[in-house]
Amino acid sequence: MTVARWERLTALVELVLNTGAVAGVRRESLILCGPPGHGKSALLERWGANVAVRVYTDTTLTDLLSCARDAQNGQLTHVIFPELQKLLMRRSAVGDQALGFLAAAMEEGVKRVSLGPITHDFRSAQFGALGAITPDALSFFGQRLRHIGLFSRGLWLPWEMDTGELAAVSDAIRDGDQSALTPCEVNHAGRPRVPVRLSRSLAATVQKLSQAIFPFDVRFQKQLAGLCMASAVREDRGEVAALDVEYVASFADFFRQARRDR
Numbered sequence: 304m305t306v307a308r309w310e311r312l313t314a315l316v317e318l319v320l321n322t323g324a325v326a327g328v329r330r331e332s333l334i335l336c337g338p339p340g341h342g343k344s345a346l347l348e349r350w351g352a353n354v355a356v357r358v359y360t361d362t363t364l365t366d367l368l369s370c371a372r373d374a375q376n377g378q379l380t381h382v383i384f385p386e387l388q389k390l391l392m393r394r395s396a397v398g399d400q401a402l403g404f405l406a407a408a409m410e411e412g413v414k415r416v417s418l419g420p421i422t423h424d425f426r427s428a429q430f431g432a433l434g435a436i437t438p439d440a441l442s443f444f445g446q447r448l449r450h451i452g453l454f455s456r457g458l459w460l461p462w463e464m465d466t467g468e469l470a471a472v473s474d475a476i477r478d479g480d481q482s483a484l485t486p487c488e489v490n491h492a493g494r495p496r497v498p499v500r501l502s503r504s505l506a507a508t509v510q511k512l513s514q515a516i517f518p519f520d521v522r523f524q525k526q527l528a529g530l531c532m533a534s535a536v537r538e539d540r541g542e543v544a545a546l547d548v549e550y551v552a553s554f555a556d557f558f559r560q561a562r563r564d565r
């Protein structure tokens with residue numbers, strides 16, 4: 304079964320996960336926002352078996368502390384929440400504590416955290432998040448997400464399959480074709496992250512691309528640069544090439560629809 308959008312989203316998720324293999328950049332985050340039953344969770348769970356990735360249906364701060372510890376040791380790069388609304392449905396103090404911690408982990412990294420009498424030092428442990436949420440849950444919880452600053456810390460992409468695409472999925476289910484759900488691999492767990500060079504001229508191209516999509520959103524510019532480096536590392540290159548920037552630019556239509564709060 305081929306649904307072009309499904310294939311492209313799979314490729315984009317792969318790119319986001321590969322930011323985990325690049326030294327000196329943030330592990331990027333991506334949240335799919337779409338109606339129930341459009342395969343959001345199914346798509347994200349394709350990466351569930353990777354050791355550098357951990358899938359949580361629900362979570363608390365305690366789980367995230369252990370993720371930060373593993374990120375610090377190079378054992379974990381991303382956390383997947385196939386049902387992100389579950390976190391938001393928790394008692395607000397508990398949910399906000401976990402989400403606040405997650406926001407820090409997604410961006411600048413987690414530093415000292417005091418829990419009761421103990422202070423944990425995570426030395427800027429940083430990891431990315433992949434998640435899925437329905438538009439209803441998003442509008443219900445949007446205010447909280449905005450307060451915590453989660454929208455600009457990842458790519459929040461709307462995803463809605465049209466009837467032609469849903470018909471193709473329906474045919475695949477009828478035919479027992481599971482090819483769209485086969486597990487995917489990212490194999491950089493435990494390996495040292497590699498530096499990837501981005502030349503001045505290609506950095507300028509990335510800047511132009513970023514400005515054309517979200518003017519003066521410097522965080523987005525960094526996110527794009529990280530994705531370009533991930534594209535290079537995916538092919539074992541230590542330097543970003545023009546084709547990496549073109550590849551990242553090929554997702555511009557998705558990026559343009561991303562929710563940004565600045």
Ligand SMILES: Nc1ncnc2c1ncn2[C@@H]1O[C@H](COP(=O)(O)OP(=O)(O)OP(=O)(O)O)[C@@H](O)[C@H]1O
Pocket residue numbers: 309337338339340341342343344345346386435436437472475476480481483484
């Ligand atoms: N491309 C596909 N091929 C085969 N089955 C699919 C495909 N996409 C989705 N499915 C199946 O359709 C069902 C619905 O998908 P899924 O549970 O991922 O939806 P969702 O968008 O996460 O919905 P919700 O918002 O309710 O959680 C699942 O059983 C999934 O395995």
Ligand SMILES: [Mg+2]
Pocket residue numbers: 343344345385386435
């Ligand atoms: Mg789901």
